Amino acid sequence: MQIRSVLSGTSRSIITIGRDATVSEAVGVLVRENIGSLPVVDDTGAMVGIFTERDVLRGLHDQGKEFCHAPIQSVMTPQVVSCSVSESVHDAMGRMSEHRIGQLPVLEDDGSLIGLVSVGDLIRFLHESAEEERKNLLNYVYGSA
Numbered sequence: 001m002q003i004r005s006v007l008s009g010t011s012r013s014i015i016t017i018g019r020d021a022t023v024s025e026a027v028g029v030l031v032r033e034n035i036g037s038l039p040v041v042d043d044t045g046a047m048v049g050i051f052t053e054r055d056v057l058r059g060l061h062d063q064g065k066e067f068c069h070a071p072i073q074s075v076m077t078p079q080v081v082s083c084s085v086s087e088s089v090h091d092a093m094g095r096m097s098e099h100r101i102g103q104l105p106v107l108e109d110d111g112s113l114i115g116l117v118s119v120g121d122l123i124r125f126l127h128e129s130a131e132e133e134r135k136n137l138l139n140y141v142y143g144s145a
Helices: 003-007 023-033 053-069 089-099 119-142
Strands: 037-041 047-052 103-107 113-118
Touching: 003 089, 003 113, 003 119, 023 037, 023 053, 037 113, 047 053, 047 103, 089 103, 089 119, 113 119
Parallel strands: none
Antiparallel strands: 037 047, 103 113
């Protein structure tokens, strides 16, 4: 099972923010869209980092209210942990667990950002797959009802 399959069942709209936005603007987007992370993109749309709830907490702790005026590019996480659209769900879950992150940007083979998957997306996908397999096995063993 590939990440491609998970993305087919989720919304394809990707909410991003420019690297010149302020922390205050980014937090507004996180709250308004009810999301936990924002890919940060440059003028060409290429991902240059990610801004997460964890970045907000760390920044407020370290810098106080002045943090809200900082540009995203100075506080984002520049080394983005991501996955390929052709990667297995199992490998993606392992990467999320290893890095203790809740969302993974998904990249096309050419490196372009095509979506994000969350832990919840992966759990839902695996649960639905297991349920479908259970139904198929029951149908095989007991026949059609």
